[in-house]
Amino acid sequence: MDERTLTYLQQLPRSTAAVAMLRALGGELAGQVPAPQLRALLYRTGRALAREHSASSIKTLAEFEGFAGRMLASLDLGWMQIEEVSGAVDFLHGAAPLTAWFGTAAAEWSAGLLEGLYAEWMMQLGADERLDVREIEDRALPEGVVRLRFAHESAFGV
Numbered sequence: 001m002d003e004r005t006l007t008y009l010q011q012l013p014r015s016t017a018a019v020a021m022l023r024a025l026g027g028e029l030a031g032q033v034p035a036p037q038l039r040a041l042l043y044r045t046g047r048a049l050a051r052e053h054s055a056s057s058i059k060t061l062a063e064f065e066g067f068a069g070r071m072l073a074s075l076d077l078g079w080m081q082i083e084e085v086s087g088a089v090d091f092l093h094g095a096a097p098l099t100a101w102f103g104t105a106a107a108e109w110s111a112g113l114l115e116g117l118y119a120e121w122m123m124q125l126g127a128d129e130r131l132d133v134r135e136i137e138d139r140a141l142p143e144g145v146v147r148l149r150f151a152h153e154s155a156f157g158v
Contacts, residue, residue, distance in 0.1 A: 019100055026102035026110075039112035046116025049075075055121040061089065064125065068118075077117075088151035090136070091118055094144055111135045111146055122150055132156065 029038055053071050058064045065082045068091075072078055078095035091114075098110040119133040127150075134156050138147040149155070 019097075022101040023103050026106050030105060030109075035108045038106075038109035039115075042110060042112030043116035043119070046113040046118075047120035048116075049113075050117045050120030050124070054124055056124045058125055064121070068121065085149075088149050088155060091133070091148040091150065092141070093146050093148060094142075096144075096146070099144075111148075114146065114148055118148055118150065 029041075033041075053075070055064060055067055055071075058067055061082055061084070065080070068080050072080055072093075076097065078093055078097070080094075081092045083090040083092060093114055096114060098106065098113065102110045115133045115135060122131065122133065123129070130153050131150065132153050133148050133150045136147045136149045141147060
């Protein structure tokens with residue numbers, strides 16, 4: 001690589017460029033693809049991301065919470081907290097950069113990334129294929145925090 005290119009790349013504000021590109025991409029995709037398909041695409045993307053950062057050696061929910069917290073921080077994807085509820089496990093996820101990446105109009109589909117991420121991690125830990133992770137509406141949560149539920153698919157009306 002030549003010196004000018006190296007100097008340019010070292011001085012380039014990568015996160016700013018990536019955010020601008022993702023916003024433009026998200027806007028274009030939203031104009032061409034229905035929201036359910038975009039959510040499914042982000043879900044598959046989240047699963048792929050989880051495969052790159054495997055949780056396969058985890059044995060307990062407490063260990064998983066620590067692993068996920070560290071992994072999310074290293075990827076700049078926010079924070080998470082586990083809550084056990086009757087018949088399910090909830091993941092509270094905050095400070096995800098999804099709005100910054102895709103804009104507020106993407107709220108309908110962007111959480112698919114987190115759903116896929118947690119679903120794949122749960123599969124790696126031995127979850128049955130009939131268990132899944134879905135965003136659950138919770139108006140009591142502060143802005144920027146989402147509730148994702150890990151439960152049997154029947155809990156989601158499938």
